[in-house]
Amino acid sequence: MTTLKTKATLSVAVALFFAAAIASCGDSSNKTSGNQTPNAEEKKLEEKVNEIKHYNTGIGPITKVEIGPFDAAMAAKGKSVYEMKCQSCHRIEGDRLVGPSFTGVTERRTPEWVMNMIMNTEAMLNEDQTAKDMLEICLVRMPNQNVAEPDARNIVEYFREIDGHKKSWTE
Amino acid sequence: MKAKVTRRPLLIAAAIITLVSALNGCKPKSASNVVEGDAAQRVYVAPGKYDDYYLFASGGFSGQVGVYGLPSGRLLKVVPVFSVNPENGWGYSEETKPMLETSQGFSPWDDTHHPQLSVTNGEQDGRWLFINANNHPRIARIDLKSFKTVEILELPNVGGNHASPFVTPNTEYVVGATRFSVPLDGEDVPISSFKENFRGTVNFIKIDKESGHMNLAFQIMTPGVNFDLARAGKGPSEGWMFFSCYNTEQAYELLEVNATQKDKDFIMAVNWKKAEEYIKAGKGVKKPAAYLHNKYDEKSHMATSELVKEVLQLDAKELEGICYFIPCPKSPHGADVDPTGKYIAASGKLAAVIPVFSFEKIQKAIADKAFEGDFGGIPVIKYDAALAGEVKKPGLGPLHTEFDGKGFGYTSMFVSSEIVKWNVETREVVDRIPTYYSIGHLCIPGGDTKKPWGQYVIALNKITKDRYLPTGPELTQSAQLIDISGDKMKLLLDFPTIGEPHYAQAIKADLIKEKQVQWFKLEENTNPFAAKGEGQARVERKGNEVHVYMTAIRSHLTPDNIEGVKVGDVVYFHVTNLEQDFDVPHGFAIKANNNAEILVMPGETQTLKWVPKAVGVYPFYCTDFCSALHQEMSGYIRVSPAGSSVALSFNSTKKKE
Ligand SMILES: [Cu+2]
Numbered sequence: 001m002t003t004l005k006t007k008a009t010l011s012v013a014v015a016l017f018f019a020a021a022i023a024s025c026g027d028s029s030n031k032t033s034g035n036q037t038p039n040a041e042e043k044k045l046e047e048k049v050n051e052i053k054h055y056n057t058g059i060g061p062i063t064k065v066e067i068g069p070f071d072a073a074m075a076a077k078g079k080s081v082y083e084m085k086c087q088s089c090h091r092i093e094g095d096r097l098v099g100p101s102f103t104g105v106t107e108r109r110t111p112e113w114v115m116n117m118i119m120n121t122e123a124m125l126n127e128d129q130t131a132k133d134m135l136e137i138c139l140v141r142m143p144n145q146n147v148a149e150p151d152a153r154n155i156v157e158y159f160r161e162i163d164g165h166k167k168s169w170t171e
Numbered sequence: 172m173k174a175k176v177t178r179r180p181l182l183i184a185a186a187i188i189t190l191v192s193a194l195n196g197c198k199p200k201s202a203s204n205v206v207e208g209d210a211a212q213r214v215y216v217a218p219g220k221y222d223d224y225y226l227f228a229s230g231g232f233s234g235q236v237g238v239y240g241l242p243s244g245r246l247l248k249v250v251p252v253f254s255v256n257p258e259n260g261w262g263y264s265e266e267t268k269p270m271l272e273t274s275q276g277f278s279p280w281d282d283t284h285h286p287q288l289s290v291t292n293g294e295q296d297g298r299w300l301f302i303n304a305n306n307h308p309r310i311a312r313i314d315l316k317s318f319k320t321v322e323i324l325e326l327p328n329v330g331g332n333h334a335s336p337f338v339t340p341n342t343e344y345v346v347g348a349t350r351f352s353v354p355l356d357g358e359d360v361p362i363s364s365f366k367e368n369f370r371g372t373v374n375f376i377k378i379d380k381e382s383g384h385m386n387l388a389f390q391i392m393t394p395g396v397n398f399d400l401a402r403a404g405k406g407p408s409e410g411w412m413f414f415s416c417y418n419t420e421q422a423y424e425l426l427e428v429n430a431t432q433k434d435k436d437f438i439m440a441v442n443w444k445k446a447e448e449y450i451k452a453g454k455g456v457k458k459p460a461a462y463l464h465n466k467y468d469e470k471s472h473m474a475t476s477e478l479v480k481e482v483l484q485l486d487a488k489e490l491e492g493i494c495y496f497i498p499c500p501k502s503p504h505g506a507d508v509d510p511t512g513k514y515i516a517a518s519g520k521l522a523a524v525i526p527v528f529s530f531e532k533i534q535k536a537i538a539d540k541a542f543e544g545d546f547g548g549i550p551v552i553k554y555d556a557a558l559a560g561e562v563k564k565p566g567l568g569p570l571h572t573e574f575d576g577k578g579f580g581y582t583s584m585f586v587s588s589e590i591v592k593w594n595v596e597t598r599e600v601v602d603r604i605p606t607y608y609s610i611g612h613l614c615i616p617g618g619d620t621k622k623p624w625g626q627y628v629i630a631l632n633k634i635t636k637d638r639y640l641p642t643g644p645e646l647t648q649s650a651q652l653i654d655i656s657g658d659k660m661k662l663l664l665d666f667p668t669i670g671e672p673h674y675a676q677a678i679k680a681d682l683i684k685e686k687q688v689q690w691f692k693l694e695e696n697t698n699p700f701a702a703k704g705e706g707q708a709r710v711e712r713k714g715n716e717v718h719v720y721m722t723a724i725r726s727h728l729t730p731d732n733i734e735g736v737k738v739g740d741v742v743y744f745h746v747t748n749l750e751q752d753f754d755v756p757h758g759f760a761i762k763a764n765n766n767a768e769i770l771v772m773p774g775e776t777q778t779l780k781w782v783p784k785a786v787g788v789y790p791f792y793c794t795d796f797c798s799a800l801h802q803e804m805s806g807y808i809r810v811s812p813a814g815s816s817v818a819l820s821f822n823s824t825k826k827k828e
Binding site for chain 1: 690703704706722727729749750799
């Protein structure tokens, strides 16, 4: 999180506020107690956090994924990694197996969240609310399959293929 | 013969009296007053903290290697080497069975004695650990990245591979020498023809610098004596190897009496650089032999066994300058070279002194031909011509010496149960400490190298007696940790060990812990039976063989329902662990198995052979508790009668709708 190299200002802001949010809830001594009115600055921060909730990048090394035109070669690589390391727990279609199925994943999650979940599994299961909620349903902690960043990115491309989104992450 | 037999009770009586008085003499006043006040703090490793050293102790008659942390003495792992290990399938899985093959068939057990860490420039490098099989002569190599036994080489024309394995300063060679002289393999001769037909052999195994692979480079043929231990020269004595020999009487019956007649046996000095020169000059003789070379591939996770049919021999008595004998009192055990490489301390088990030989004087004696004669055609250097000096009255039964790098030697005393510290230059005894009881080898981390760590000495004891809660007639074996950082040795800790902790070596943890393999990469798994992904899980029939390509991941096995197997079939479960994370092995066990379980590391494939004998439905399951749904990690295989028409089928993972 401290080594941000992204160009998009929005994502920098998002990441910074997110980092701040994590820091504040990680440190109990700084917590605002219930009967105190949060000051203006804190209120502003809270609003910002709410504002970006729809764009949850998750927790981990990935702060911004550039989504360009669909790359079939990357998707093919992603598919083979999926078959080796993910398929035993995640189906493409239908219901949850051990973990959720991947159909429609591009509508439920950001590409950053997907890559962080793959690459930073332990921390995500401990700290990311969406991941924590999923764990309550699945009850099996997702293993870290030690997928390197390029392969995690290839999986993102494979997910675009599954969902038929050749223009962008959501289209 | 008769005279010898009648003398024996007397000797035994004498020995018993000596031993009893020795044991009485060294009994502690009480267990509580032998340790200093801060001993507990010195060995306490707080929860979540790591030990400073790895200690690799031979498992003795367990055939394995025990890995302990120091200073805590906690057992970290048992590395299976020469004995089968049902706990993880070593020697039971199809992949590991070839590791325990010998030229005379499958060997499920052996006896390990001397672990030896690899060295570079005479200092520990943390790459490999070598260890000998004492019974059926072999040397194993353990990869310290994975703590797996990856290679086992059998030695031809050897009986009891005791003087083994010891490395040269850059691990160019590992040596192994015969404990029992024997005729050449396959020779049928009377035992009474010992002097004519029995030989000693000293084997030099070349180690590949990169891969660590072992190859028997040459074998030096010597007169029939028993070799016990060895150490390589270093610094000024680099290029030489020193072996202790006993039974220079060449006795072959009642050795207890007949092999202890002479006042002096020998240290044999071997000039291995000279041996290399002779080989270059074509003086080696290729002789037919038959010995196995077993290798475990960490990519395919499979072992192969290759028969080698030739050995290159050098005859010590024909080729001048390879071997010299140095007289040494009496039945020597250790032949230990100090960190400077200038001195060789020899410990005669039955001797009253510790002779310390000077490498420089040995060289001068050879140049001056200061020989007292020959033994089996090999020159015997005059004792005084080789001697630097003796440690006088060190104690009873000196066995083995290691060094602290600060100018002191530490010698274990078997009969008087103590460690004696002495000055290498002056040969004066400066300290002694009792051990409990009957210490064999001792170990100073790096104590055989150019750079000992000099913080601890570990006593490796033969008898445990009253040190722990009794557990019937058999007590745990025992080691003791002694602080040597100050002038006075201080006992810190007793800790139990597996098998006999015959000898041990220790190394700074930093040299090993950062290089650990945490999982094997699935992408690199070349096992032909691997299922790299659940989509590859399947069942195939080949005649009466049924091959199950199974995957394991938290928390299911695929396939988990198999039908169409019949009585008379042989089933192979090829289990691939799809996990790619640290510390997540899965196990596989099945009812009515006459074999063992297999424990499959992340990314690895291991195969269990199963021969069902009766019709029925048999459950199988994961044995290594892996997750909240571990209990659900199971399945069934249906076995139908021979000739049944049930078709072969299996499920791919399905969720109950
Ligand atoms: Cu399991």
